[in-house]
Amino acid sequence: MNAADSPLDDPDKTVVAPACPKDDDLTVIDPLWLQKAATVPVPPPMPVPQRSPQAQAAGSALALPPGFRLHEYRIDRVLGQGGFGITYLATDVNLNSRVAIKEYLPEEIAFRSSGKTVSAHSTRHRERYQNGLDSFLIEGRTLATFRHPNIVRVARFFEAHQTAYMVLEYERGSPLKDWWPKHAHQGEKELSLLLQPLLDGLSVVHAAGFLHRDIKPDNIQVRQSDGSLVLLDFGSARQAVGASEQADIAVTPGYAPIEQYEDGHQGAWTDIYAFGATLYWLVTGKKPPDALDRQMAPQDPLVPATQAGQGRYSPQFLGAIDWALQLDPTQRPQDIASWRRALFAAHAASMGLQEALRADDASHHLDLPGWALIKKSPRLLKARLGVYLRGVLSPASWPLALKMTLAMVLTALMPMMITAYYNLNASLATVSASELQNLEQLARSTAGRLSQLINDSQSLARAMGSDADFRYFLSQPVAARQPAIKAKVDALVGANPDILLVMVMDTQGTAVVSSDASVMGRNFKFRDYFKAAMAGRPHTTGIAVGAVTGTAGVFFAHPVFDEQRTVIGAVVLRLRASAIVSILNEVQEGSMREPFLVDGDGVLIYHPDADMLYSSLADLPAAKLAEIRADQRFGHARVNSLRMPELAGVVVGAQHLGHVRYHSTVSRESEIAGYAPVLGHDWVVGVSESEKDFEAPLTRLYTQLAWSVGLVGLLFTGLALLFARSIVQPIRALTRAAHALKNGDYAKASLTVKSRDEIGHLSRTFNVLIDVLRQRERERKH
Structure with missing residues (x-):
């Protein structure tokens, strides 16, 4: 936090509603403008009035008095006071160190009693106050998860006096808004070096699935110690006050993009707009027009940065600012990495080693945002899925272990699979022919027995x-x-x-x-x-x-x-007839096969299913039906048709042994039948079997082959993985070292090399490069 004495009437504080004229950079609560009317006039900027003694007294009454103890912290004085709370300078009495303490106290809806507890003004504000308190604690937890030198660090947060407190590191320095006018003479190269670490910090925030949503010069601190930038005030990362019936939204005119006014879909592009607006202010000395005014105006009133900063900054730098300030969120950069590449395109050589390496990753789509952020953004999710899909379809992007394993397994298994394929086809043909022959032989032997019975009866x-x-x-x-x-x-x-x-x-x-x-x-x-x-x-x-x-x-x-x-x-x-039936029934015993007997007219004179008995395989001519009705040979006048012309056309009147495939209208399945004529009669014996049962032996062959190939494949895969692992492990060590190098951790970037093969030589060369790069990076920084 800023060490300077900030006035209690800070013009950039966040307030619930603009009850009085404020500074241009005031963060206000906008109650969903677009739900009210098509156009809403924005009040013209007015001079900031000095706070009255009465207002100052009221603010002082809200603040905790100097010397007040909050656990191990002693309140020294007030650093700043805004619409959502008060920031104190305090001392950790145990460590004798300075800290900044942020207290949740929305002055519009809450007050402090004489007992120092904070409460909502009335019961109608109680839920709103509690929601804001919950959001304040979420902000604390959010900041506590970040560990980056350019993001304000939360040391602790706790609840007391029916409100909450956040203990922050005390940053000595000045707000960028106060610091820049005295240093505006700096060139683009110096400004780029100043902004790069801040963009890194914002990338960390986005990767964790959070947005700042209130980036502006007032919320960026310039450290007194080294001049680096620190991102402050994450109060808008979550709504500091719970949504009221009008769904209030915190915005800073000029810096907030249009989706914050409309409560639209927000993502990294939202913070990029605010960051771009901040750069626009750095370049031109003026903030951009309000996003709502830009949208409602017949012509965009924004003077492009490429025009306003022409001559002082490179076209690439100014063009990146204009890209970030696009009104349509889909037309802006969708992540920090892509915007940073455009922003520093003219000064890539001035980038640090880590920034250059990350930029290279970004150019090859290796710096994708984290899943936490992707889940909240359909566009980012679509982009991530696209990258993965392209990776799956491109073998060049597959992991090395996978490629090596696949190559070895395919080399070993392909000859075996080709041989197995031909052997299987031959076996299937043999088994299929054998099964068909069994059906035909059954039909022939049964027809022979029936023929013998008829001959014996005729002889008698x-x-x-x-x-x-x-x-x-x-x-x-x-x-x-x-x-x-x-x-x-x-x-x-x-x-x-x-x-x-x-x-x-x-x-x-x-x-x-x-x-x-x-x-x-x-x-x-x-x-x-x-x-x-x-x-x-x-x-x-x-x-x-x-x-x-x-x-x-x-x-x-x-x-x-x-x-x-x-x-x-x-x-x-x-x-x-039972003498004939007994012979035919022997075919069915212990199997799924069904025997049947057809006379010369195509009528089933025997079938195991009594409902099918005396039915014709196909439609009979009218004359034949009349003849059957006249002689009453089957004991009834009606002969139903099974409508199986495929079967009838082959079986009825057959003179030779054979088989036929047909669709049964009874079982509604494909079946195979072997058939044989009965000598001395016009009968034909058939033996049918469903294709499913017929193919059961073939299925067993398939299963046995699949198991054998699978087991051998697993064995080869295991051996291939072991071999690939011995090669990939050193390469993974090199990859981890490269990632450590990108993060500036030279100690972890060094490798322990034991092998003397080609990878060992490569690892030793990498270690030498690391030592050289470490020395050059030190020289560059000093």
């Missing part, structure tokens, strides 16, 4: 048709012989459990003898198998539902001839 029917007892009975149907014939057919049925019944029919189609008493005497001349027998041909039906028994079966009919080869009747054998 043929033997019965040529039996002498049946021929003699049908040639002379005498009732006395009927019991013997009945006993014979019963014996045939009893000897073969697959046979449901046997009938002996005369030429009129009447079952004169039957193993089933309910069938005897019934006439079946309308059946196709009887008609074929009367024409002298043996006949085998498909699976049909009996009109009498109501059960499914297959009929085998054979004509009976007399000695003149005249048809005198027929014998009919009915095979149980």
Whole structure:
């Protein structure tokens, strides 16, 4: 803090509202101008009146008296008093050293009682007072986190007397506003050397995620000891008084950018505007017009710095000031680093080693702001993501360890992966062919068993048709012989459990003898198998539902001839459908495969799902549907279509072994079916399997390959990382040393070198360079 005796009526103090005329650089509380009207006239500047004795007495009444003790600090006198508080010069009685103590006491809304406690004037101000107190403590914590020689340092902050106090280092010197008029003859080079450390300090503030928001000549102190600059008064870094119903905002006309008036999005560009305005004052002797006036004026009243300072300062320096004073925040520099490069472009050689190194980092996007600030700024976040994305897409920017590891792993794994790829393709082809062959073989073996069953049944029917007892009975149907014939057919049925019944029919189609008493005497001349027998041909039906028994079966009919080869009747054998079903069901046992049987019309005469039984694979012609309805072969008139023409087109009427891929409308999945014809019939046996189950062995191959490649890859990656680490560690040590060099820490910039390889030679050379640079930096500073 300033050691000079600042008057209690300091014109640059922050007040709640301009109740009386103030100095041009007064920081005022602006109640969101743009929410009130399109244009608001700003009162013209007026001379600063001297404070009346009554006002001075009132201010003195608010201040703590000399000699008052705050913990280990003794109040000596008042250094300054503003709208938000009072600053005292005090003595640390333990250390016998001078400090500055800042007390939170907003005089507009608070007062000090005789007991020295501070309270709000009324209950309606209590919340506002408490919010301001919280912000004051946040300011203390903010400053306490900064450790930079050009930022005022907070030694301590505490609460007492229902308010808060901040103990600051006591800086002897003068405000820049008082110091500069006597030193305005300094050239641009000297001014650049003076400003660089201050910009470094402001970068530290921004990197921590904070903004100053009230930079102006009054808040920059020139140290008496070495002439360096110190940034003071972070009271606006957080609102010192909590927002009222009108959302008051602290601004200093001429130095505050437009976003502070409008409570717009603020960031590093906000402080850059105020810093630029301060430089404008240094160059021209006048502060810039108020940002609100500039925005509302038909033409910007600001005289550009390139015009006002022409001839005394370089175009680069003046152009950087004009860049910082752009009204539109998006048109200003977005961070200190980019602005500093423009500001000192004409004097890069005069920059210190650390500044030059940081400028080089900035030119290569290596000095990105911290995450704390980036999270609060969508523009900075977008820029950071852009830098990372470009880094990911540019292998040249990848870490060295990553590049080395990838190179070694790819070199080792690529031949293995190529070989594995070809082997896998060959294995997949073999396994796929084997799986398809299994489906086809299952279909063929099942069709063969069905064909054998049909052949055996046809042979039995043929033997019965040529039996002498049946021929003699049908040639002379005498009732006395009927019991013997009945006993014979019963014996045939009893000897073969697959046979449901046997009938002996005369030429009129009447079952004169039957193993089933309910069938005897019934006439079946309308059946196709009887008609074929009367024409002298043996006949085998498909699976049909009996009109009498109501059960499914297959009929085998054979004509009976007399000695003149005249048809005198027929014998009919009915095979149980269960005999066929049992053969087909064996395919399904212990697997996810589904067998099915299709007749010559494309109707499913067997399927494990009873709901699909007697459904057609595809739409049947109208004539065929009428025929099925007429003969009632399936026991009902309706035949539903499964609408699978891909399957029907290949399977129905197939004469050879094969397979087909199709989409099932039942499971709604892709399936694969192997099929084979049943010799001696128009049936086709199919065995289907979902592609998911079919590809399970292939998936296992993929999984095994992935695991083997993954495990080998992990092994190679581990070895590659170990090897890369041995190379990268010394390089990282060099990088850390380079960062230490940028921060001016020459002790940490030196390396401990043990190896004798190329990196060891490079590290030794770096150490020599550090020693030379350290000596030259000392010479430059002295």
